[in-house]
Amino acid sequence: MKKSQRGQSEQVIRTRLLQAIFEQRMPPGARLTEEALAATFDVSRTTIRQVIARLAQDGILVKLSTGATHVAAPSRREAQQLLVVRRMIEPEIVKILAENAATLSFTELSAHLALEDRARRAGDRGTLVRLTGEFHLQLAQLTGNKVLIRLMTELQALVCLAILLYASGDDACPPDEHRKIVTAIKKKDGSSAAAMMLHHLDHIERDLRLDDKPTVEISEALTWLGQRQRTSAGS
Ligand SMILES: [Zn+2]
Known part of the structure; x- marks a missing residue:
């Protein structure tokens, strides 16, 4: 069986994945596996690997050294x-x-x-x-x-x-x-x-x-420091 006759093409899979990611069906940080995706789209893991590699190149997916793949979650x-x-x-x-x-x-x-x-x-x-x-x-x-x-x-x-x-x-x-x-x-x-x-x-x-975030972190840190100060002063 030719690859093009099995399941869906790389382009279609890429588009569907992008939709799922940006419509928050697969939120930032979500973990993906080759096996699950290959089964979902009825294609070989080689095909999925190529789609993942391309999305990783675009920065949308992040491949960890452990082999796991996540949806990017920019800080x-x-x-x-x-x-x-x-x-x-x-x-x-x-x-x-x-x-x-x-x-x-x-x-x-x-x-x-x-x-x-x-x-x-x-x-x-x-x-x-x-x-x-x-x-x-x-x-x-x-x-x-x-x-x-x-x-x-x-x-x-x-x-x-x-x-x-x-x-x-x-x-x-x-x-x-x-x-x-x-x-x-x-x-x-x-x-x-x-x-x-x-x-x-x-x-x-x-x-x-x-x-927002740094301000919150600094105020939290000051609160924490204040508590430490009082604790050590009281001891
Ligand atoms: Zn705009």
Whole structure:
């Protein structure tokens, strides 16, 4: 039996896994096994190994030295670093698109915005987090620059995982901001599109509350130190 006739193709499996991860059916940190995945998709373990290797390359799965595989769970610090890089790259992406707007097709992007609206109306947060992440990747894909696409695949995936872990709001990306960015690109207004993208990324970072954790840890540490102080003073 040919491999292509058995079970599902690598591409299909990859897409299904990404959906499961970003819709939180397999949350950040979840452990995966080759055996279970091979059985689920009715394919060989070799096929699954290739899918896992590719997702690990994109930073979405993490392979440990023990052989175990986990869904990546970026720390707050990592999320902050990822957003620093996205702030460098994404305003440039929308500028490139605005410059080339006359030769680009925005049909897919418009259809995508409609899907985001539908998920938002339905209150389907998992689907919305996945879709809003994919929006940023679609912008990179529209540039046709393979290096940018590769970089953004990893950057957006890991920020999506951080959103699932830390975001406080219901919206993965604030409503309307994507649409405003697309409108500016279509109008060939690169500088407005870039400014909106920066504002948008700031918004995402604020929603991630990346500054919360250290503050809590420090105050906890001070409380603990105070208790120690009192204990030793009393003894
Ligand atoms: Zn967004």
